[in-house]
Amino acid sequence: xxxxxxxxxxxxxxxxxxxxxxxxxxxxxxxxxxxxxxxxxxxxxxxxxxxxxxxxxxxxxxxxxxxxxxxxxxxxxxxxx
Amino acid sequence: xxxxxxxxxxxxxxxxxxxxxxxxxxxxxxxxxxxxxxxxxxxxxxxxxxxxxxxxxxxxxxxxxxxxxxxxxxxxxxxxxxxxxxxxxxxxxxxxxxxxxxxxxxxxxxxxxxxxxxxxxxxxxxxxxxxxxxxxxxxxxxxxxxxxxxxxxxxxxxxxxxxxxxxxxxxxxxxxxxxxxxxxxxxxxxxxxxxxxxxxxxxxxxxxxxxxxxxxxxxxxxxxxxxxxxxxxxxxxxxxxxxxxxxxxxxxxxxxx
Numbered sequence: 175x176x177x178x179x180x181x182x183x184x185x186x187x188x189x190x191x192x193x194x195x196x197x198x199x200x201x202x203x204x205x206x207x208x209x210x211x212x213x214x215x216x217x218x219x220x221x222x223x224x225x226x227x228x229x230x231x232x233x234x235x236x237x238x239x240x241x242x243x244x245x246x247x248x249x250x251x252x253x254x255x
Numbered sequence: 256x257x258x259x260x261x262x263x264x265x266x267x268x269x270x271x272x273x274x275x276x277x278x279x280x281x282x283x284x285x286x287x288x289x290x291x292x293x294x295x296x297x298x299x300x301x302x303x304x305x306x307x308x309x310x311x312x313x314x315x316x317x318x319x320x321x322x323x324x325x326x327x328x329x330x331x332x333x334x335x336x337x338x339x340x341x342x343x344x345x346x347x348x349x350x351x352x353x354x355x356x357x358x359x360x361x362x363x364x365x366x367x368x369x370x371x372x373x374x375x376x377x378x379x380x381x382x383x384x385x386x387x388x389x390x391x392x393x394x395x396x397x398x399x400x401x402x403x404x405x406x407x408x409x410x411x412x413x414x415x416x417x418x419x420x421x422x423x424x425x426x427x428x429x430x431x432x433x434x435x436x437x438x439x440x441x442x443x444x445x446x447x448x449x450x451x452x453x454x455x456x457x458x459x460x461x462x463x464x465x466x467x468x469x470x471x472x473x474x475x476x477x478x479x480x481x482x483x484x485x486x487x488x489x490x491x492x493x494x495x496x497x498x499x500x501x502x503x504x505x506x507x508x509x510x511x512x
Contacts, residue, residue, distance in 0.1 A: 175297060187301060189308035192372050196311045196365040197296075200318070203364075204470070207357045211477040218481050222488045223501040 266483045267492045269343060273476045280476060284469040291462030299459045311369040313460055317467040319362035322390060323425055325355035325471060329397070330422045333415035345411030346486055348418065349401045350478035354471055356394035363387060374438050382431035383439040386424060393421040407486050 177183040186193045262268045295313035302309035329351045336344035366384065367377040378384065397414045404410035432441050452460075487493050 176300060177297065183297065186310070187307035189306060189372055192308055192368045193296075193310050196314055196368040197292075199364050199368075200314055200361045203357050203361055207354065207474060210353075211474050211481070215477055215481045215484075218484050219497055219500055222484065222493065222497045225488070226494060226497065 264341065264343060266343060266346075266487050266490075270480055270483045273480055277473065277476050280469060280473040284466060284473050286466075287462055287469055288466035291459055291464075291466045294459035295463055300453070300455050302456075305373060308369060308372050311365050313463045315362060315365040315369060316460070317464045318358045318365060319387070320464075321467055321471055322355055322359040322362050322387070323428060324468075325351050325358065325475075326390065326394070326418075326421070326425060329355065330418050333411075333418040336411060337415050337419070342408070342486065343483070345407070345415070346482035347475070347479050348397075348411065348415065349482050350475050352394055352397045352401060352414070353478065354474050356391060356398060358467075358471065359387065359391040359394055363391065370438070379438055381437040381439065382435040383428065383437050386428040386431050389424055390421075390428060393417070393424060397421075 184190055184194075263272065291313070295310055299310070299313070301307045329348045332344040332348040332351065335341050336348065363384075366387075370379070371377050396417050400414035400417055401410050404413065431437060432439050484493055484496075
């Protein structure tokens with residue numbers, strides 16, 4: 175251990191401001207990058223899932239449209255999208 | 256001879272391989288970085304001239320050399336993608352750019368915070384500092400180009416050209432302290448032969464350097480996986496994977512976005 179007390183550790187021999195500023199800003203930047211990367215991964219999976227669902231719904235609507243007797247069964251939600 | 260590499264050119268294989276790698280990489284990152292940072296801040300001796308401000312070195316030097324290393328990796332990926340039309344290389348280049356930009360910013364910021372007490376100024380327009388700032392702008396340009404096109408192949412090509420042109424900046428940064436008069440000191444660690452550094456200071460540096468390198472590898476891995484998914488979203492294996500991971504409300508899908 176290079177320092178006698180915790181306050182000496184914080185003071186960093188008079189350079190405390192510069193040392194802690196460097197380490198603080200760097201860890202904030204790295205943390206932001208990690209959060210951005212992990213959130214981005216989740217977001218992409220979610221976006222792909224949403225798009226898939228939308229496509230599946232569209233396909234279903236098209237299928238029902240091509241069969242006219244289906245429209246008679248449930249005419250309410252068969253307005254063109 | 257290189258046949259064993261071929262399966263990894265398949266996005267699905269790469270995705271699962273990096274997925275298996277990720278926990279090991281993150282565990283090693285935490286191990287090396289915590290040992291390195293604690294050692295650097297509390298146990299390494301202070302410099303006889305610079306006192307405790309020298310501890311910024313353990314952050315500044317790994318960040319600066321990684322900022323150049325990542326750029327080199329990105330340039331290799333861009334070249335590979337351009338010559339052999341290898342799609343995954345584009346994905347990896349896109350994954351590397353933001354990580355490189357953040358480490359360049361860290362190198363610049365810690366350099367400023369170290370320069371103020373040692374040189375008496377936060378910033379000076381000398382060769383080393385200016386060329387490192389240009390590296391940051393190159394990274395930002397590459398990120399912007401990757402996001403500027405809807406077509407990811409076109410975006411990768413445009414960003415790749417900028418990346419390859421920007422490679423000229425790497426030797427300029429590396430040799431700026433020898434070619435021009437500068438406030439910035441020369442290399443202390445990577446001198447050929449013996450590093451001009453005490454062993455008590457060198458060991459915490461080695462841990463910090465390996466730790467930051469592992470951190471970079473981990474983050475690039477995460478981003479690379481996202482890029483693979485985004486570029487292969489219509490492939491059946493991605494659809495199956497997404498279905499397994501996300502259970503959206505099936506009755507009333509959110510139409511707001």
